[in-house]
Amino acid sequence: MSLEIRDITKTFGGLVALEDISFDIPSGLIKALIGPNGAGKTTLLNIISGIYPPDKGSVTYRGRPVHGLSPSEIARLGISRTFQHVELFGNMTVLENIMVGRHVRTKAGLIACGLRLPSARKEEAEIRRQSEEVLHYIGLSHRRDEKASSLPIGEERILEIGRALATEPTLLLLDEPASGLNEAETIELSKFIKRLRDERSLTILLVEHDMRLVMDISDEIVVLDFGKMIAEGSPEEIQNNKLVIDAYLGEDDQ
Amino acid sequence: MSVFLQFLFSGLTIGAVYAMVGLGFNIIYNATSIINLAQGEFVVIGGLLMWFFSESLRLPFLLSIVLAITFTGLIGLLMERLTIRPIKKKDLLLMIMITIAVSIVLRGILMFKFGKDPYNYSPFTEGDPINIYGAYIQQQTLWVIGITTLCIILMYLFFNKTMLGKAMKACAVDPTAARIAGINVERMVMISFVMSAMMGAVAGIAVTPITLMEYDRGPMLAVKGFCAAIMGGLGRGRGSVIGGFIIGILESMTAGYIHSGAKDAVALIIMLVILFFRPAGIFGSKTIIDLRRF
Amino acid sequence: MRITNKRIFLVASLIVLIFPFIFDSAYTLSIATFAGINCLSAMGLCILMGYAGQASLGQAGFYGIGAYVSAILSLNYGFPVVFSTLIGCVVSALAAVLLAIPALRLKGHYLAVATLGFGEIIHVVLNEWGPGGPSGFGDIPKFYLFGYVFNTPLSYYFLIWAVVMTLMAFSLNLINSRFGRALRSMHDSETASSAMGVDVPSLKIKAFVLSAVYAATAGAFYAHYVTFISPSSFSLFQSVLVLMMVVVGGITNLWGAVVGAIMITLLPEALREFKEYDILVYGLILILSLLFFNKGLVPIILERLQKGHRA
Numbered sequence: 001m002s003l004e005i006r007d008i009t010k011t012f013g014g015l016v017a018l019e020d021i022s023f024d025i026p027s028g029l030i031k032a033l034i035g036p037n038g039a040g041k042t043t044l045l046n047i048i049s050g051i052y053p054p055d056k057g058s059v060t061y062r063g064r065p066v067h068g069l070s071p072s073e074i075a076r077l078g079i080s081r082t083f084q085h086v087e088l089f090g091n092m093t094v095l096e097n098i099m100v101g102r103h104v105r106t107k108a109g110l111i112a113c114g115l116r117l118p119s120a121r122k123e124e125a126e127i128r129r130q131s132e133e134v135l136h137y138i139g140l141s142h143r144r145d146e147k148a149s150s151l152p153i154g155e156e157r158i159l160e161i162g163r164a165l166a167t168e169p170t171l172l173l174l175d176e177p178a179s180g181l182n183e184a185e186t187i188e189l190s191k192f193i194k195r196l197r198d199e200r201s202l203t204i205l206l207v208e209h210d211m212r213l214v215m216d217i218s219d220e221i222v223v224l225d226f227g228k229m230i231a232e233g234s235p236e237e238i239q240n241n242k243l244v245i246d247a248y249l250g251e252d253d254q
Numbered sequence: 255m256s257v258f259l260q261f262l263f264s265g266l267t268i269g270a271v272y273a274m275v276g277l278g279f280n281i282i283y284n285a286t287s288i289i290n291l292a293q294g295e296f297v298v299i300g301g302l303l304m305w306f307f308s309e310s311l312r313l314p315f316l317l318s319i320v321l322a323i324t325f326t327g328l329i330g331l332l333m334e335r336l337t338i339r340p341i342k343k344k345d346l347l348l349m350i351m352i353t354i355a356v357s358i359v360l361r362g363i364l365m366f367k368f369g370k371d372p373y374n375y376s377p378f379t380e381g382d383p384i385n386i387y388g389a390y391i392q393q394q395t396l397w398v399i400g401i402t403t404l405c406i407i408l409m410y411l412f413f414n415k416t417m418l419g420k421a422m423k424a425c426a427v428d429p430t431a432a433r434i435a436g437i438n439v440e441r442m443v444m445i446s447f448v449m450s451a452m453m454g455a456v457a458g459i460a461v462t463p464i465t466l467m468e469y470d471r472g473p474m475l476a477v478k479g480f481c482a483a484i485m486g487g488l489g490r491g492r493g494s495v496i497g498g499f500i501i502g503i504l505e506s507m508t509a510g511y512i513h514s515g516a517k518d519a520v521a522l523i524i525m526l527v528i529l530f531f532r533p534a535g536i537f538g539s540k541t542i543i544d545l546r547r548f
Numbered sequence: 549m550r551i552t553n554k555r556i557f558l559v560a561s562l563i564v565l566i567f568p569f570i571f572d573s574a575y576t577l578s579i580a581t582f583a584g585i586n587c588l589s590a591m592g593l594c595i596l597m598g599y600a601g602q603a604s605l606g607q608a609g610f611y612g613i614g615a616y617v618s619a620i621l622s623l624n625y626g627f628p629v630v631f632s633t634l635i636g637c638v639v640s641a642l643a644a645v646l647l648a649i650p651a652l653r654l655k656g657h658y659l660a661v662a663t664l665g666f667g668e669i670i671h672v673v674l675n676e677w678g679p680g681g682p683s684g685f686g687d688i689p690k691f692y693l694f695g696y697v698f699n700t701p702l703s704y705y706f707l708i709w710a711v712v713m714t715l716m717a718f719s720l721n722l723i724n725s726r727f728g729r730a731l732r733s734m735h736d737s738e739t740a741s742s743a744m745g746v747d748v749p750s751l752k753i754k755a756f757v758l759s760a761v762y763a764a765t766a767g768a769f770y771a772h773y774v775t776f777i778s779p780s781s782f783s784l785f786q787s788v789l790v791l792m793m794v795v796v797g798g799i800t801n802l803w804g805a806v807v808g809a810i811m812i813t814l815l816p817e818a819l820r821e822f823k824e825y826d827i828l829v830y831g832l833i834l835i836l837s838l839l840f841f842n843k844g845l846v847p848i849i850l851e852r853l854q855k856g857h858r859a
Contacts (some may be wrong), residue, residue, distance in 0.1 A: 267787060289661070290684075331821065332782040337835060337839065340839060341839070346603075346657060347603050347660070348838060349598070350603065350605075350657060350660050350790065351834070351838055352835065352838050353832075354605075354788060354791075355831050355834035355838060356835065357831075357833030358788065358827060358828075358834065359831030359832055360831075361827055361831070361834060362826075362827035362828025362829070362830070362831050363828060364833075365827055365828075366825060366828060393655055402552040441666060449567070456594070473784055477661075477664065477665065480661060484661075490817055495599045515672070515675065516672065516676060517588070518668070518669075518672050519669055519672040519673070522665045522668050522669045522672070523669065524664075525661070525665050526662060526665050526669070528652075529651070529654060529658055529661070529662045529665075530650035530651065530653075530654075530662070531650075
């Protein structure tokens with residue numbers, strides 16, 4: 001069992017964002033987290049990735065409690081993520097963005113870097129080589145030296161996933177990766193995420209609004225509404241669940 | 255006892271100036287979320303212009319006051335038009351540096367026109383100092399405190415009871431929403447600068463007969479006025495007023511009882527302590543700080 | 549001909565070496581020396597503001613700590629100047645840590661004003677409790693190394709610029725390394741940066757300490773050059789001056805900081821006729837740079853050159 005979430009509760013100054021959320025993510029699966037806007041999906045992702053702690057409850061990853069740890073510590077444990085509004089390092093090149101992803105697995109510090117000690121130089125060459133590999137895997141090698149902010153949205157999202165991959169994660173959190181993509185791009189994304197699960201044995205927690213994408217690639221689905229879990233199961237079960245259908249009534253159809 | 259009262263009143267006097275500067279900070283901050291580090295210069299300009307109109311041009315007292323306040327307001331307007339409005343991307347760092355640069359330019363102009371000497375003019379009412387329990391309080395001191403209190407009340411009424419005032423507050427919290435609601439954000443920003451400048455001028459005009467005025471008083475006033483504004487929680491007029499008086503009194507007491515050179519450090523240390531441990535200020539609320547768009 | 553940091557470094561080193569043989573009057577050398585001292589301060593601030601993205605209006609405080617600590621230790625306690633300079637840096641670094649730990653939790657305006665407050669407090673402390681008070685003190689020993697005393701304009705020029713180029717090499721290495729990337733990523737997005745494993749609070753403190761050490765080094769070299777120091781050189785105006793150097797030359801570019809430092813150092817000379825206007829001119833230059841050359845001269849020039857090259 002990869003990730004275990006128990007009784008997670010979070011309020012923001014009187015507003016209950018999440019209430020008693022509990023579910024598991026088995027290793028090597030793609031689990032989707034869906035729900036109408038404001039259901040608390042990104043909040044849950046932020047808690048798992050350490051941006052803020054839960055008020056109550058626990059998050060356990062491979063047997064280790066991780067709730068309350070800082071984002072950088074959680075990255076070290078193998079959990080990486082992308083963001084709903086793309087948070088690339090806009091002023092850095094595409095390659096440099098990936099190279100920052102290697103930060104968590106490397107260690108040259110201030111002195112070693114400033115003095116260009118042999119250990120730092122060796123590590124730097126490794127970082128470059130590994131980043132080029134990731135860049136090639138995601139198909140953006142031709143963008144290597146361009147500023148990240150100059151990419152179109154589809155490539156931005158792929159780059160963000162690539163950057164997360166560079167951290168050598170075992171659990172990947174994707175926050176609405178299809179947002180802003182057209183149909184063709186979404187299909188490409190869909191294939192790409194499946195490759196991640198199959199070729200790299202990644203466990204993936206996917207927050208998404210695009211129902212076709214969700215139904216196409218998810219192994220299991222969890223549904224939130226107003227901060228509470230209302231359903232959990234396979235794509236077929238969720239599609240026929242009355243509570244889920246009711247929750248989405250009034251939402252724009254996807 | 256009389257010594258204590260003496261220090262107390264002197265602290266109240268200078269505290270009143272800090273309170274006014276703090277209010278000025280709040281006015282601009284409430285409308286724009288900008289912290290105007292040139293705020294102190296308005297005080298200096300007010301005082302020096304008052305001297306210019308009343309002593310140099312020998313204009314009647316009331317006319318001089320009106321002119322000094324109006325001109326300072328115009329300078330505030332110019333500052334907003336020339337240096338604030340042109341900036342499309344309201345990058346925080348840029349704003350800070352621009353207001354600092356403006357304060358430098360204003361100071362340069364003042365030095366050029368008025369030189370480095372201190373200036374003075376006669377107090378509003380002539381007469382002997384008033385004896386309160388053995389402490390001799392100049393009449394001007396009472397003017398300063400009285401005028402400040404009046405301004406504070408007017409500001410409170412303006413921001414909380416008038417449409418214009420509430421509209422200005424809306425602009426800082428979310429200018430887009432304010433615009434959608436039909437508020438002319440650009441005009442609010444301009445008004446806030448003009449009001450803030452005039453408020454500073456009033457403080458300068460009132461306090462110069464007591465403390466005199468030199469061209470370079472601005473930065474220290476700005477820093478201490480900012481301390482006052484922070485103490486009360488940025489954006490809350492009442493708090494910054496109380497903060498201003500507290501700083502003024504503590505400064506005065508420190509100078510009197512402990513060590514006169516250290517008095518400048520008092521406000522600074524208070525400010526740092528508050529910034530580090532309670533950035534929302536003594537009266538502020540943490541949630542508001544977090545929600546405020548910076 | 550591609551413009552790389554290494555090439556610029558070589559050209560700059562060449563200029564540094566040749567300069568004193570063309571402009572060899574004591575006067576020009578002294579200006580060049582001051583420019584070098586200012587470069588150190590500007591580089592430190594550039595790393596902090598341009599790369600790490602943290603505001604600081606208190607550089608003068610660290611500059612003053614470096615100057616006073618080194619001066620006092622070498623004058624009153626007989627410390628060798630090299631050691632007193634190092635200790636000045638250490639004290640400055642400690643002050644930076646003490647300031648940074650609470651201050652770096654603040655954002656934007658609050659951080660800027662907190663650093664301003666710090667700088668002012670140091671100024672007051674120096675004014676009240678520094679040797680000589682507001683009048684300062686003199687007879688500070690000149691810099692010496694292994695028995696060689698740097699007391700000629702030429703020798704100090706080379707000393708200071710050797711230090712500048714060394715620190716420049718260190719800084720360039722830093723920027724283009726894992727550390728520098730972490731800094732820059734933090735500037736662009738703290739959230740994403742920490743999600744990639746960057747320990748953001750710790751990194752901010754390191755950037756702060758770095759800028760403080762650079763400023764302290766500048767301060768110490770200043771003290772041992774002019775041999776007489778007073779608190780008035782370490783006031784808010786000094787902090788603003790360093791800010792100007794970085795803004796005018798280019799916040800995000802180390803070479804910009806150098807260019808800006810040189811330009812701002814030359815300014816009083818150019819303004820010698822207009823003594824009463826000098827504050828005014830400083831302010832105007834700052835405003836114009838902020839309004840129009842938002843990124844600073846060097847990045848703008850570099851951009852033009854790159855575009856020309858690509859075409």
